[in-house]
Amino acid sequence: HRSFCWEHRPQQALQPRPCRDNTCTICLHSVEDKISYKTMRCPACQDAFFHRQCIQRLALHAGISFRCPRCLNQESFMIHMLTMGIRLFKRPPSWESDQEVRPSDQRHSCCNAATCLCLGGREHVETNG
Secondary structure (H helix, E strand, O other): OOOOOOOOOOOOOOOOOOOOOOEEOOOOOEOOOOOOOOEEEOOOOOOOEEEHHHHHHHHHHHHHHOOOOOOOOOHHHHHHHHHOOOOOOOOOOHHHHOOOOOOOOOOOOOOOOOOOOOOOOOOOOOOOO
């Protein structure tokens, strides 16, 4: 890994644009009005703002599927984030390997509503849907 002092660290060289939305695309909290060490922007669409911590957390969980959450650009986004010091991981996304997150093939077997309105009762199941 390359390391840089505070003065000579890589900085995003993006064209200044009027900000329509100053919220982090990942956590939806507000970000600074300018690009800084803690605030980053997507180099492809330049509309997505991120907190450094949020984009690093996304990289940790996304693994080889890491891309801009707004425009879905992968190649230039990954290269730029690597340059900016975001660590990437060569592994499948966590949601593909985590049993709690992975969608289940099993269907729900009964209605849990306080008052079930189904004419067939709580245990009624249709074949299509």
